[in-house]
Amino acid sequence: MDAGTIDMKVLEEVCKVSYRALERAKGEVKPGARLLDVAVSLEDYIRGEGYGLAFPVNISLNSEAAHYTPSYDDEKVFGEDVVKIDLGAEKEGVLGDCAATIDLSGKNGDLTEASKLALDNAIASIKAGVEIGSIGAEIERTISSSGFNPIMNLGGHGIGVNDLHSEPFIPNYDNGDGTLLEEGMVIAIEPFATTGIGSVVSGSVQEIFSFAGEALFRSLDARKLYGEVKSHYPHNPFALRWVAGLFGSKFSLYAAVNELLRAGAIVPHPVLVESSSGVVSQHEATVVVEKGGCRVLTA
Numbered sequence: 001m002d003a004g005t006i007d008m009k010v011l012e013e014v015c016k017v018s019y020r021a022l023e024r025a026k027g028e029v030k031p032g033a034r035l036l037d038v039a040v041s042l043e044d045y046i047r048g049e050g051y052g053l054a055f056p057v058n059i060s061l062n063s064e065a066a067h068y069t070p071s072y073d074d075e076k077v078f079g080e081d082v083v084k085i086d087l088g089a090e091k092e093g094v095l096g097d098c099a100a101t102i103d104l105s106g107k108n109g110d111l112t113e114a115s116k117l118a119l120d121n122a123i124a125s126i127k128a129g130v131e132i133g134s135i136g137a138e139i140e141r142t143i144s145s146s147g148f149n150p151i152m153n154l155g156g157h158g159i160g161v162n163d164l165h166s167e168p169f170i171p172n173y174d175n176g177d178g179t180l181l182e183e184g185m186v187i188a189i190e191p192f193a194t195t196g197i198g199s200v201v202s203g204s205v206q207e208i209f210s211f212a213g214e215a216l217f218r219s220l221d222a223r224k225l226y227g228e229v230k231s232h233y234p235h236n237p238f239a240l241r242w243v244a245g246l247f248g249s250k251f252s253l254y255a256a257v258n259e260l261l262r263a264g265a266i267v268p269h270p271v272l273v274e275s276s277s278g279v280v281s282q283h284e285a286t287v288v289v290e291k292g293g294c295r296v297l298t299a
Ligand code: MN
Pocket: 086, 087, 097, 098, 099, 190, 284
């Protein structure tokens, strides 16, 4: 997706608000704080500024790489964790996407620095005419020379209107993709570094879903959930805690979710966990490709 179809002024706004929310997270993520309180606080901040959410605030710990968001009754608190905050604001279908790692363990500074440096080096290498594979090579080289592994089956992506993961895919290693970056492309770069083997698998926790298509339901709860999702979250992912208030009990919420899943009306975005339980760090920025470089919008 290129800047020709994205309103650049709106993109600059949503990216700026996304970055400000990410900066706030750094003050709120501390030992003893509840993940749920931080997620709600960051989402409230973005909404309070007059924006929507591109996706639920992700707060993934340690070997979780992505896609954890607290449930409505989540009691989890931060301890000595490696914390990834990934978030984005939305306006008129225009999306921001950025992430950072906060090391509360005090033992994973090098790991955290590796994904940060990989992002900085990738950004420094981006300009129109550069091969996509060479960005991956830069990320891989930086993370490997820091003594860690890049996560091979996660990567950056183009960002389109109401389309968080559009073409092209930006790998975290040299995948040989000779496609050239073009001036005006809007892309998210997101290196993941790990102490593990460098891949993720889906875990069992599912709190983030997307609308996937039309269906008909008999049960009242399923119809309620379907109507809510279709009218409020037809394009971008939503968290179950955003809709939990409509249901009388946890049982009725999850029963409705299961009915929608079975009918193919929604798809899950399960937590992604490092395959060998390695600790994971991540940094992400949204940039626009320019002739002689790129401009970081989430800054
Ligand atoms: Mn992200």
